[in-house]
Amino acid sequence: MEGVIYKTLSSAEAKELNIQTQGPKESEAFVSAFLKRCLPGLREEVIQERLNRKAVILEHSVKQKKKQKRKRRKGLSAKEKRQLRLFEIKAEQQRYNLFLPLHNLWKQYIRDLCNGLRADTQPQMIQTKLLKADLHGSLVTVKKSKCPSYVGLSGIIVQETKHIFKIITKDDKLKAVPKCNTVFSVEVDDFISYIYGSRFQLRSSERSAKKFKMKGSIDL
Amino acid sequence: MTGHVKDKEAFQRLSFLYQAAHCVLAQNPENVELARFYCHTQKTISKRLVLRQDPSVKRTICKRCYSLLLPGITATVRQRRHYGQRRTVVRCLSCGLTKRFLNNPNYKLWSEQPEALLENQPKPEQNTIVQQNQQKEKKKAKPDTK
Numbered sequence: 381m382e383g384v385i386y387k388t389l390s391s392a393e394a395k396e397l398n399i400q401t402q403g404p405k406e407s408e409a410f411v412s413a414f415l416k417r418c419l420p421g422l423r424e425e426v427i428q429e430r431l432n433r434k435a436v437i438l439e440h441s442v443k444q445k446k447k448q449k450r451k452r453r454k455g456l457s458a459k460e461k462r463q464l465r466l467f468e469i470k471a472e473q474q475r476y477n478l479f480l481p482l483h484n485l486w487k488q489y490i491r492d493l494c495n496g497l498r499a500d501t502q503p504q505m506i507q508t509k510l511l512k513a514d515l516h517g518s519l520v521t522v523k524k525s526k527c528p529s530y531v532g533l534s535g536i537i538v539q540e541t542k543h544i545f546k547i548i549t550k551d552d553k554l555k556a557v558p559k560c561n562t563v564f565s566v567e568v569d570d571f572i573s574y575i576y577g578s579r580f581q582l583r584s585s586e587r588s589a590k591k592f593k594m595k596g597s598i599d600l
Numbered sequence: 601m602t603g604h605v606k607d608k609e610a611f612q613r614l615s616f617l618y619q620a621a622h623c624v625l626a627q628n629p630e631n632v633e634l635a636r637f638y639c640h641t642q643k644t645i646s647k648r649l650v651l652r653q654d655p656s657v658k659r660t661i662c663k664r665c666y667s668l669l670l671p672g673i674t675a676t677v678r679q680r681r682h683y684g685q686r687r688t689v690v691r692c693l694s695c696g697l698t699k700r701f702l703n704n705p706n707y708k709l710w711s712e713q714p715e716a717l718l719e720n721q722p723k724p725e726q727n728t729i730v731q732q733n734q735q736k737e738k739k740k741a742k743p744d745t746k
């Protein structure tokens with residue numbers, strides 16, 4: 381069968397079909413010219429290489445994906461943030477005196493928030509304002525705690541995290557006080573409000589958006 | 601005075617945090633972490649409550665590490681020429697991120713343009729109400745024709 385297909389046409393048959401037979405050289409020239417026309421952009425050597433029969437492996441090959449270029453990001457991932465220790469303050473560098481201006485700034489801020497503190501302002505109003513106010517820089521005292529060694533500690537809040545107040549005391553010591561099971565008192569111009577730490581276990585940025593429930597039992 | 605501003609307390613808090621960061625850095629320039637913490641808190645609050653910050657504030661906070669960019673303390677400010685344009689390049693000293701600002705005296709921020717003011721903005725509410733009424737009338741008119 382194959383022999384019949386690939387056999388060159390005999391001159392008699394060619395005459396019958398009105399076809400000119402081609403010699404091997406002519407056909408080769410024709411093929412190369414044809415390929416050149418059909419595959420523009422490829423060099424001659426490449427075309428010749430393609431013409432050489434190569435074994436084709438019939439196998440499923442997984443295309444290797446090119447490694448995608450990492451997107452240029454400006455921000456840091458949470459892991460990188462942790463590794464860089466962006467927010468960890470060095471305890472040795474902190475001194476109480478350095479935070480007095482911050483405390484004064486905070487007092488101004490609270491006065492501004494409550495439209496000026498006067499003796500006749502309602503403590504209720506101050507409390508609701510304080511709930512959403514920022515506590516960095518406020519002077520607090522630990523009033524009650526499950527752990528007795530915290531009681532009586534007073535200082536300026538330097539950092540507020542989800543579960544901890546970092547407080548700098550007058551003798552230049554940075555204390556981390558857990559909010560859980562602790563009652564703090566905040567003093568603003570003779571007004572004293574109490575903060576129940578167990579209810580305050582939020583990041584300070586989350587507090588401004590949260591709605592607090594008025595009722596609910598508080599136990600230490 | 602300006603009228604009632606929504607989220608006034610939150611704005612006051614943002615302003616306090618920004619000032620606190622400045623205050624802390626002014627007292628102890630080594631205390632970058634704490635200033636960064638305040639700026640980060642400020643940014644998360646403004647994100648949470650969708651409060652826009654003024655460009656002057658945004659331009660002084662690093663986008664990557666949130667530190668407060670003060671020229672000479674936590675950032676370097678240089679004038680560079682790039683393709684014939686002069687630009688101000690602010691580089692954060694703790695993470696190395698740069699901000700580039702073209703020196704274009706004619707450039708105006710949105711907040712500096714007169715249209716940005718609330719009084720100058722067209723009031724679209726009245727038009728929409730009129731349109732709604734028209735649609736209602738059309739709907740009423742349709743059953744009559746049937």
Ligand SMILES: [Zn+2]
Nearest residue numbers: 662665692695
């Ligand atoms: Zn940075």
